[in-house]
Amino acid sequence: MKIWKHFCTISRHKYLVMKGCFAVGLVRQGLLHDLSKYMPAEFLPGCKYYQGTMSPNNAERTDRGYSSAWLHHKGRNRHHLEYWLDYGVPETDPLQKKGICGMKMPLRYVVEMYVDRVCASKNYQKETYTDRSALDYYIKGKEVHILHDDTRALLELLLVMLAERGEGYTNWFIRKKLLTGKIPYEKTALERMKLVFLSGK
Numbered sequence: 001m002k003i004w005k006h007f008c009t010i011s012r013h014k015y016l017v018m019k020g021c022f023a024v025g026l027v028r029q030g031l032l033h034d035l036s037k038y039m040p041a042e043f044l045p046g047c048k049y050y051q052g053t054m055s056p057n058n059a060e061r062t063d064r065g066y067s068s069a070w071l072h073h074k075g076r077n078r079h080h081l082e083y084w085l086d087y088g089v090p091e092t093d094p095l096q097k098k099g100i101c102g103m104k105m106p107l108r109y110v111v112e113m114y115v116d117r118v119c120a121s122k123n124y125q126k127e128t129y130t131d132r133s134a135l136d137y138y139i140k141g142k143e144v145h146i147l148h149d150d151t152r153a154l155l156e157l158l159l160v161m162l163a164e165r166g167e168g169y170t171n172w173f174i175r176k177k178l179l180t181g182k183i184p185y186e187k188t189a190l191e192r193m194k195l196v197f198l199s200g201k
Contacts, residue, residue, distance in 0.1 A: 002050040007044070009123065010046065012036045016119035021112060024174040029079070029112050036076045045069040053124060071126035081105065081147055102147040107185055110151055111174055114158045131166050135159040153190035157197070164197045 014034050021030030036042055036124045044067055049056035057067040074082040084103040088096030093104075105113070114134075121133035138159055147155070177183050184190075 003047045005052060006043070006047045006050040008057065009050070009052070010034065010043075013119055013123045017112075017115055020119055020171075021114035023171045024111060025179060026108060026112060026115075029108065033079070033112065033116070034073075034077065036073055039072070041072040042069040042145070047196055055120075062116060078106075078109045079116055081113065081145060081151070084148075084151075085146055093123070096148070100146065104148040104185075105151045107154075107179065110154050111158075111179065114155060114174075117159070120163065132163040135163045149187045150185055150190070153187040154185060157190045157194045160197050161192050 007050065014037070017033045018030040021033065032153060037046065046056045049059035049063070051059055057070040057073075060067040074080045077083060081102060084105050085100055086103050088098055088101040090096050090098060096103075117134045117138065118149050121137060122129045125133055138155070145152070158170060158174070161173060183193075
């Protein structure tokens with residue numbers, strides 16, 4: 001029974017992300033999103049540790065001390081911030097520090113990451129989901145996320161925009177403004193925009 005339930009959960013999530021990516025014009029990413037979840041290295045642990053209300057990766061971590069499925073997944077899916085962790089080169093990028101830090105993610109993968117977070121909230125929260133759900137979940141773990149400052153500012157802007165204006169407006173903004181290059185992918189400008197949305201203007 002767990003096998004079928006896990007298959008349905010990941011397939012529903014994939015379907016939601018596909019719709020979300022299509023809505024902002026990322027057709028190829030929508031089609032290819034999370035295909036590695038169907039590979040044995042991820043699918044089998046997912047079935048074994050299936051919960052229904054949260055990612056089975058967390059249950060695997062509790063049991064084994066790490067998640068083999070997650071380690072496999074994050075190295076194959078560019079919409080995860082963990083894919084972009086590397087050693088910083090502060091000599092060429094003042095926003096990077098020495099040691100492990102977040103690289104600036106390409107714009108289209110930040111958008112896919114945003115869509116992924118929204119759809120994960122929809123998938124697990126079901127009828128209790130609201131446009132604030134993805135932002136609230138992000139805030140709970142914000143302090144431990146290792147992100148490039150520009151990437152963090154963009155993700156936060158999109159999550160705040162969703163919470164304040166809704167999914168239709170945010171999709172329009174991504175499709176017509178962000179992915180067309182009309183909005184600078186740069187921390188200072190993005191944080192100014194976020195403050196406007198938070199002020200309700």
